[in-house]
Each structure stands twice: as structure tokens, then as C-alpha cells.
Amino acid sequence: xxxxxxxxxIPLLPLLGAAANGIFGGRWPKNVTxxxxxSSTTLSFFAALEAVREFFMLSPDQIPYIKTYFTWIxxxxxxxxxxxxxxxxxxxxxxxxxxxxxxxxxxxSGYMHDDPGYRRFFSYLNLFMFFMLILILAANYLLxxxxxxxxxxxxxxxxxxxxLKQSATNAGNKAFWVNRIGDFGFLLGVLLIFxxxxxxxxxxxxxxxxxxxxxxxxxxxxxxxxxLLLFVGAAGKSAxxxxxxxxxxxxxGPTPVSALIHAATMVxxxxxxxxxxxxxxxxAPVAMQxxxxxxxxxxxxxxxIGLVQTDIKKVLAYSTVSQLGYMFLACGVGAFGAGVFxxxxxxxxxxxxxxxxxxxxxxxxxxxxxxxxxxxxxxxPVTFWTMLMGxxxxxxxxxxSGFFSKDEILGEALRVSPVLGWLGVFAAGLTSFYMxxxxxxxxxxxxxxxEHHVHVHESPKSMTIPLIVLAILSVCGGWMAVPQFVGGxxxxxxxxxxxLSSGAGxxxxxxxxxxxxxxxxxxxxxxxxxxxxxxxxxxxxxxxQSPETPKKLAASLSAPYKxxxxxxxxxxxxxxxxxxxxxxVSDKVLWHVVDEGVIDGTxxxxxxxxxxxxxxxxxxxxxxxxSYATWIALGVVVFTSxxxxxxx
Amino acid sequence: xxxxxxxLVLSAVLFGLGVIAFIFKRNILTIFMSIELMLNAVNLAxxxxxxxxxxxxxxxxxFFVIVVAAAEAAVxxxxxxxxxxNRGTLNVENVDSLKD
Numbered sequence: 249x250x251x252x253x254x255x256x257x258i259p260l261l262p263l264l265g266a267a268a269n270g271i272f273g274g275r276w277p278k279n280v281t282x283x284x285x286x287s288s289t290t291l292s293f294f295a296a297l298e299a300v301r302e303f304f305m306l307s308p309d310q311i312p313y314i315k316t317y318f319t320w321i322x323x324x325x326x327x328x329x330x331x332x333x334x335x336x337x338x339x340x341x342x343x344x345x346x347x348x349x350x351x352x353x354x355x356x357s358g359y360m361h362d363d364p365g366y367r368r369f370f371s372y373l374n375l376f377m378f379f380m381l382i383l384i385l386a387a388n389y390l391l392x393x394x395x396x397x398x399x400x401x402x403x404x405x406x407x408x409x410x411x412l413k414q415s416a417t418n419a420g421n422k423a424f425w426v427n428r429i430g431d432f433g434f435l436l437g438v439l440l441i442f443x444x445x446x447x448x449x450x451x452x453x454x455x456x457x458x459x460x461x462x463x464x465x466x467x468x469x470x471x472x473x474x475x476l477l478l479f480v481g482a483a484g485k486s487a488x489x490x491x492x493x494x495x496x497x498x499x500x501g502p503t504p505v506s507a508l509i510h511a512a513t514m515v516x517x518x519x520x521x522x523x524x525x526x527x528x529x530x531x532a533p534v535a536m537q538x539x540x541x542x543x544x545x546x547x548x549x550x551x552x553i554g555l556v557q558t559d560i561k562k563v564l565a566y567s568t569v570s571q572l573g574y575m576f577l578a579c580g581v582g583a584f585g586a587g588v589f590x591x592x593x594x595x596x597x598x599x600x601x602x603x604x605x606x607x608x609x610x611x612x613x614x615x616x617x618x619x620x621x622x623x624x625x626x627x628x629p630v631t632f633w634t635m636l637m638g639x640x641x642x643x644x645x646x647x648x649s650g651f652f653s654k655d656e657i658l659g660e661a662l663r664v665s666p667v668l669g670w671l672g673v674f675a676a677g678l679t680s681f682y683m684x685x686x687x688x689x690x691x692x693x694x695x696x697x698x699e700h701h702v703h704v705h706e707s708p709k710s711m712t713i714p715l716i717v718l719a720i721l722s723v724c725g726g727w728m729a730v731p732q733f734v735g736g737x738x739x740x741x742x743x744x745x746x747x748l749s750s751g752a753g754x755x756x757x758x759x760x761x762x763x764x765x766x767x768x769x770x771x772x773x774x775x776x777x778x779x780x781x782x783x784x785x786x787x788x789x790x791x792x793q794s795p796e797t798p799k800k801l802a803a804s805l806s807a808p809y810k811x812x813x814x815x816x817x818x819x820x821x822x823x824x825x826x827x828x829x830x831x832x833v834s835d836k837v838l839w840h841v842v843d844e845g846v847i848d849g850t851x852x853x854x855x856x857x858x859x860x861x862x863x864x865x866x867x868x869x870x871x872x873x874x875s876y877a878t879w880i881a882l883g884v885v886v887f888t889s890x891x892x893x894x895x896x
Numbered sequence: 897x898x899x900x901x902x903x904l905v906l907s908a909v910l911f912g913l914g915v916i917a918f919i920f921k922r923n924i925l926t927i928f929m930s931i932e933l934m935l936n937a938v939n940l941a942x943x944x945x946x947x948x949x950x951x952x953x954x955x956x957x958x959f960f961v962i963v964v965a966a967a968e969a970a971v972x973x974x975x976x977x978x979x980x981x982n983r984g985t986l987n988v989e990n991v992d993s994l995k996d
Contacts, residue, residue: 871992873927877918 251295252302255315255332258346259385261292262377270371278366282357285370289353289377293346300339311335311746312451314387321390328448333387337747340588341384341520344595348512349377351714355603356504358710359610369409369502376402380513384520388448389438392521396434396485399514400427406509407501419497426494430484434521437477444470454527462531475528475535478521479542486518486572489546493819495569499561503606506561511568511602512595519575519591523584526748530582540580540661544668544675547573549816551678555685556812559616560605563686567642568598570679574657577672583660584748585741589729590653596725597641597650600718604635607707607715608690612697618686623695627704630712632691634719639687641722643680644780649726651777656729658776676776680783688791903944910937924976924986931972935965 251257265288273281306313312335321328334342353373360369376399383395400423408420438448445453463469468476482488487495498510509515522529522539529536547570554566571594578587609616611628625632641650654676662669697704706712729740790798802809814820868879914934921927939958946954980986 873988873991874919874922877915881915881919 250302251298252306252313252334253315255299255334255385256317258292258295258299258342259378259381261288261295262374262381264288266371266374266378269367269374273367273371276367278361281367281370285374286353286357288374289346289350292377292381293350296342296346299334300343303334303339308746312338312387314451316387325446326442328388328390330391331387331449332385333450334385335747336744337520337523337588338384340592340744342381344592345377345380345384345513348595348599348718349380349508351717352504352508352512352599352603355507355606355711355714356502358708359504359606360502363502365409369406372402372405372409373505373508376406376509376514380517383517387450389441389450389453390448392524393435393438396481396517396521397431399509399517400424400431400485403427403498403509403514406505407498409501409505413500416500419494419500423494423498426491427484430481430491430518433477433479433484434481437474437481440470440474440477444474450524454525457525457531458527460531463533465533468534469532471528472532472534475525475532476538478525478528479535479539482518482522482576483542484518485521486515486576487546487569488518488542488573488576489549490818492546492550492569493822496562496565496815499559499565503561503602503609506565507599507602507606510565512599515568515572516575516591516595519572519579519587522576522579523588523748526579526584529579536580536582538580539576540665540668543573543576543578543580544661544671545573546570547577547675548671548678549573551675551682553812553815554682555678556809557682558619560608560618560621560686560690561602561616563618563682564598564601564605567601567679567682568594570675571598571642573675574654574672577661577668578657581657581661581664581668583657585744586653586656586660588744589726589740590650590657593641593649593653593722593725596718597638597648597722600634600638600715600722601642603711603715603718604631604638607631607711608635610707610711611704613702615697615702618689620697621690622693622697623691624704625691628706630706630715634712634715635691636687637719637722639683641726643683643784644676644776645784646777647723649722649724652726652729655776662775670775673775673779677779677783680780681787682783684784684787685791688787692792693795900944900948904941907937907941907944910934910940922987922989924979924988924991927988928969928972928976932965932969935961 265284268284269281273284303311303313312333314331314333316329316331318330319327320330353370356369356373360366363369379395379398379402381395383392383399386392386395404420404424407423408417410416411420441453442448445456447453457471460471463472484491495510495515499506501510529539550566550569550573554563554570557563557566571590575587575590575594578584578590607628608621608624608631611624611631612621615621637648641648644651644654658669658672658676661672729738790801811817870876911934914930914937917930917933918927921930939961942954942958942961944954946952946958976986979991983990985991
């Protein structure tokens with residue numbers, strides 16, 4: 249078992265790539281940088297494939313496969329190891345991260361080719377891969393937290409990649425700060441886990457949590473507190489309400505970054521963490537309800553904002569927030585497997601959509617406004633067809649990957665909580681509408697750009713090949729989990745079952761009457777498809793058939809339209825309610841009172857006292873040797889007398 | 897035999913005279929001599945204790961003091977000569993540039 253034994257190789261390779269390019273790469277020509285960056289991720293991907301192959305040869309009692317390399321921290325009763333773990337959930341994440349990451353690296357070598365920060369870009373991107381792999385391979389919460397913080401750092405660096413642009417640095421800072429709030433919750437959750445269970449290892453914590461009695465509904469006990477704190481972390485990283493605000497701004501980064509970090513991998517870390525901790529969540533009904541409600545609300549909320557965005561990347565950003573909401577909805581209704589499945593298909597189709605959007609932007613010479621595109625279908629056919637595949641997948645058109653994952657989530661949600669389910673179905677309709685709006689505005693209709701200035705051209709092979717591969721995955725990625733009632737076998741759920749069966753929910757699920765299930769589900773499964781098709785039709789009507797309708801609608805419904813266009817003014821509300829008061833307190837109280845008054849005052853006070861004392865004592869320094877001698881003699885007399893007096 | 901305390905009193909008187917001379921005399925050369933007086937007062941105390949306690953260390957220490965005093969005399973006299981050359985005076989009241 250070579251690779252499985254030396255599991256650290258998989259994350260180490262990208263780290264070496266990052267170090268080589270970041271530290272020594274200054275004098276190397278561009279193709280050496282490319283070779284190092286791409287070969288490290290390629291090797292990492294193949295190592296991951298080999299590790300997965302070896303994983304399948306393990307007997308079931310060897311799973312989860314945990315390998316402890318050394319003790320990282322040992323202090324009193326606290327111990328944290330550098331230990332990596334592979335189980336079925338890790339396998340899925342490992343393949344998605346290394347596979348999609350590899351494709352996006354290839355794409356980036358084309359997309360970023362003429363950027364002066366080429367070397368810096370790949371160094372950051374490789375570093376991101378390292379931290380992401382640590383995050384998913386970690387066998388305890390602390391090591392996971394290392395990866396968690398690391399990907400946050402890389403996200404910050406890459407969002408602010410064009411650091412000469414004020415908006416980009418602002419977006420980077422915003423992402424970092426908002427994530428800090430979430431990370432604080434996560435860290436508190438980790439500390440509470442240690443306090444409760446005495447260890448941070450997943451296997452021990454989760455088996456103990458599963459055997460504990462569940463907190464009663466409506467009651468917030470220890471497990472619920474842990475679950476809620478972990479969810480705060482997940483909401484920050486995975487851009488859920490109310491911490492989603494950083495993700496749309498994160499689109500300031502280069503497009504491959506948006507695809508890799510802010511769509512396919514990093515933002516799903518929160519979902520991964522919740523699924524990893526499912527044993528805790530299953531025994532915390534209040535937290536589960538909250539996760540489901542927040543997920544559903546985010547899905548609906550972000551989708552509605554996506555309806556009116558005009559920036560091609562912003563549409564996709566809100567779409568990502570919305571799809572992440574679906575994943576949390578799945579977790580909230582106990583369908584963790586479906587959540588992970590959607591995570592995987594989403595990584596394929598959203599990665600694809602972002603890369604295709606990047607290809608469009610590349611073709612348009614940097615233009616991101618969809619109102620200035622149109623009719624690109626014939627000019628950039630590969631981009632068009634691949635993006636169409638991604639759109640069909642995300643819209644949940646039957647046969648494409650998004651159909652299987654989304655319908656599984658919505659079916660489960662409708663069964664457990666009809667309200668959340670129907671809201672989710674409605675959001676699915678919105679999703680379909682805004683995605684086809686994007687397609688119609690960009691690729692159909694009249695050409696609204698200046699043909700003399702914009703030379704539309706198809707992207708190079710290094711960009712189109714990853715698009716094609718991801719398009720194939722977006723189409724076929726769902727076929728491994730065909731729902732049972734249409735005669736398929738849900739291989740994906742079966743595969744994940746050993747990981748997710750430790751919780752109490754699995755037992756409850758097994759006891760559900762299976763006979764009644766399929767028919768109800770079958771009837772309900774149609775709803776998301778119908779919603780998706782309605783969205784498609786509506787988009788077609790609005791943007792192809794009668795392009796005047798949207799303007800008329802916007803005019804007649806100006807209040808809601810402005811609300812959506814202003815993104816519900818959440819940024820403005822945060823600015824007024826949180827940022828401004830914080831700045832005010834920092835300025836008036838912390839700066840002028842605490843810093844200038846207390847801290848500077850103390851330091852200056854010490855200096856003043858010393859100076860004044862010295863000023864008085866200065867006069868004793870006459871320079872006359874006889875006066876010094878007198879003082880010494882007097883001192884001797886005084887001390888001798890004291891001594892004699894004390895002895896007596 | 898003369899009692900130990902007599903020697904010690906003599907030593908204290910010599911030391912006190914040295915201190916007083918050091919403080920009140922103005923001529924550097926005299927001050928220098930008063931230092932020697934103090935050193936020798938201490939030497940006397942060392943020898944006295946050595947004798948009365950029947951131990952040798954006190955006498956050994958006296959040799960050290962004599963050596964140090966000789967070295968000090970060499971350096972000190974050289975300094976005094978230089979002061980006289982540079983300033984044309986041996987009055988300590990005029991040698992107070994250390995305060996600046």
C-alpha cells in the first residue's frame with residue numbers, strides 16, 4: 249500500500265510546487281513555472297487516484313483508514329496528532345479537489361498567460377491545493393482547522409490578486425473579515441468538542457457523539473451548542489446567510505480562482521465539515537432545523553438576487569451561494585449523502601460555468617457585462633456548447649448531473665419538511681431562469697458590442713480542453729446515483745453509507761416505510777423538473793421572444809426590482825449597522841481614548857516622571873570629587889550606624 | 897601584650913583621618929596620600945584580625961592590597977603629573993569638568 253501509507257505525499261506535492269515557484273521562481277522562465285505548477289498538481293491527482301485504488305482494496309474493517317505520522321501538540325491532557333484519514337467521504341472530496349483543481353490549473357496556464365503576476369498566481373494556487381487537501385485529509389478537528397484557515401488565507405490572497413485595484417483589495421479584506429467571524433465560531437466549537445469529549449479525533453468524537461442521547465427538540469444542550477458553533481463556521485466559509493456577503497465580492501479575483509476556490513472546492517468546505525460532523529448534528533434537532541432553514545433561505549434569497557444581475561460572474565456568484573444553500577438544506581433534512589452528491593456535481597458544473605464565463609470574458613477582451621454581449625454562439629462554439637451543458641445541469645434538466653443531485657435533495661426535503669421543500673422547488677425555478685437568462689443574453693440575440701474594438705476569438709486549447717472534460721463530467725456525473733424508483737441503483741448513497749450510518753438518523757431512515765415512499769417521491773420528483781422547465785421557458789420568453797418584457801416588468805414592479813438590483817441592500821445595512829459603529833467606536837473610543845489616552849498616556853507618563861526626577865537629581869552631579877567623597881563617607885556612616893543599631 | 901582593640905582603634909583613627917583629609921584637602925597630591933593612609937589603616941585591621949584569630953588569610957590579603965596600592969600609586973602619580981601639565985594647577989576645585 250505505498251501511496252496510502254505515505255498519504256502525506258498528496259498534499260505535499262502542491263506545497264513543494266508553491267514553495268519552488270514562490271521562493272526560487274523569480275529568475276525562471278515562464279514555462280518552468282508552468283511545468284512546476286502543473287506537474288505538482290498532476291502528480292498529486294495521480295497519487296490521489298492511486299490512493300483511492302488502494303482504498304478500494306482495503307477490507308471494510310480497515311475503514312476509515314487512519315495514519316498517524318507524528319504527535320503535533322502534546323500538552324497536559326491535550327494531544328493532537330498529524331494524522332490523515334481516508335474514508336468514503338474523503339475519497340469523494342479527494343477526487344473532486346485534485347481532479348477539478350488539476351483541470352483548473354491547466355485552464356489557468358492559458359487564462360493567466362499574459363499576466364505579469366503569473367508566477368505569484370500559481371504559487372498561491374498550489375498553496376491553496378495544499379491547504380485544501382490538508383482540510384479534507386485531516387483526521388482531527390485541529391488539523392482540519394489548519395487547512396480551514398489556510399484556504400481562507402489563499403482565498404484572501406487570490407481575491408486581492410490584482411492588488412493595484414482598490415475594489416480587489418477591499419473584496420479580499422471583506423472576505424477575510426467575514427470569514428474571521430465564521431472561523432471564530434468554528435474554533436469555539438472545536439474547543440467545546442475537546443471539553444466535552446476530551447479528544448479531537450473524528451473517529452472517537454463522532455462515535456461518542458452518536459452514542460450520546462440526542463438533545464430533545466427545542467432544547468439547546470451541549471451537542472446542539474457544538475453543532476450551532478460549527479455551523480457558524482460553515483456559514484462563514486460556505487457563504488450562507490447572514491455571512492454570504494463576501495462571496496459575490498470575491499469575484500474580483502481572477503476567474504480560475506472563482507471557479508476553483510469560490511465555486512468548486514473551498515466554499516464547499518463548510519458542507520464537508522457539517523457532513524463530517526453529522527453524528528453531532530443528528531443528535532441536535534434544533535441545529536438541524538436551523539441548518540435546513542438557513543440553507544433554504546439562502547438558496548431562495550441568493551437566487552432572487554441572481555435574477556437581475558448583469559455581471560456574468562456576479563450571476564454565477566449568487567448562483568453558487570444559492571446552490572450551497574441547497575447543500576445545507578440537504579444536511580438540515582438529514583440527507584447528508586445527497587448534500588455531498590450535490591457538492592460533487594456542483595463542483596463539476598459550477599467549475600465549468602465559471603471557466604466558461606472566463607472564456608467568454610477572455611473572448612470579449614475583459615468585458616463582464618452581459619448587456620454588452622449577445623450573439624456569441626457562433627463565434628465561440630466550444631465555450632457555448634460546454635456552458636450550455638453546465639446550464640442544463642444546474643437547471644436540473646433530466647439526464648444531467650444536477651437533476652439527480654438536486655431532485656434527491658428536494659425529494660428528501662419535501663418528505664421531511666414540505667415548506668422547505670416547496671421553497672426549494674421555487675428556488676430551482678429561479679435558478680433555471682437566471683441561468684438561461686445568462687445563456688440567452690450572452691450567446692443569443694443581437695450583437696451588442698462594438699465589433700471594431702472587440703475581436704471575439706475562441707480560447708486556446710489549454711482552456712477549452714478543461715471545459716470539455718468538465719462538460720462531460722457535468723453531463724455524466726450524476727449517473728452513478730440514479731434514484732431507485734426509475735430502476736437505477738443509487739451507487740453514490742451506497743458508497744457513502746458506511747460513513748453516514750453511524751448516526752441515529754440512518755436508523756430512522758431505514759425504518760421508514762419504503763413501500764409508500766417511492767410513489768409519493770415519484771409524484772414530487774416532477775415538481776423541480778417542471779419548475780426548471782418553466783424557468784427556461786420564461787427566460788426564453790423574456791430574452792428571446794419579446795426582449796421588451798423585462799423592461800416593462802421592471803418599470804411596473806419598480807420597488808421589488810430596485811430591491812433585487814440593490815441586493816436587498818444587505819451590504820448597506822451591514823455598513824450602517826456594523827461597520828460604521830465599529831469604525832466609530834474604534835476611532836473615538838479605542839483610538840483617541842484607549843490608545844492615545846491610556847496606552848500612550850502610560851508610556852509618556854513613565855517618561856515624564858523619569859525626566860522630572862532626573863532634572864531634580866542633576867544638581868547633585870557637581871563634578872567636584874570632594875563632594876562625591878563626602879556623600880560616600882556619609883553613606884558609609886549612615887549604613888554602619890543602621891547596621892550597629894539593628895544588631896543591638 | 898597589647899589588646900586587639902587598641903590596634904583596631906588605631907586603625908579606625910587612621911582611616912578616619914584619611915577620610916577627613918580626603919574630603920577637606922584641596923591639593924590632589926595630599927588627597928592621594930590620604931588614600932594611601934586609608935589603605936594602610938585597613939591593612940592594619942587585616943593584620944590585627946589575622947593575628948587574633950590565628951589565621952593567615954588576613955596577612956595574604958595585605959600583600960594584595962600593597963600590590964594594588966603600588967600599581968595605583970604608579971597610575972595615580974602619572975595622572976597627577978598630566979593634570980598639572982595640562983591645567984597648571986593641582987587644586988581639585990578647578991578639576992570638575994566631569995559634570996559637563
